Amino acid sequence: MGDNKPLRDVFDAIADPTRRRLIHLLSKAQELPLHELAVQFQMGRTAVSKHLTILKEAGLVTDRKVGRETRFRLNAEPLIEVQNWIAFYSKFWSANMLRLNLIVEEEED
Incomplete structure (x- = not known):
């Protein structure tokens, strides 16, 4: 209990x-x-x-x-869960924005 x-x-x-x-x-x-x-x-x-x-x-x-x-x-302390969730999606969006930038740069060339 x-x-x-x-x-x-x-x-x-x-x-x-x-x-x-x-x-x-x-x-x-x-x-x-x-x-x-x-x-x-x-x-x-x-x-x-x-x-x-x-x-x-x-x-x-x-x-x-x-x-x-x-x-x-x-x-x-419980806010660590929120911080971890935000950190995951921050990495997700950073990676996607990097890919998008690469695509845009390729199309410009």
Whole structure:
């Protein structure tokens, strides 16, 4: 029962611009409480909290209680999956663009 597999896909979690902004805000600080995050958005604390829950389910955010306050921290490790996916397609497009350039150069000659 010690399975630590995230409940949500990291790509699903970062698909929303609000969640990407939360990740960005958390990347600038070691830890932030909900009220400090919520003031950065034009939505209520409950809505921000729901976005944080999705990030938490993907393993991108951890939280801890400090008195009555919940503080959130970024765990960027799951983003390695996104980086690897992008790196694969970056190589794919680079190779295809190189081939295209060769074809264009051959036609020009």
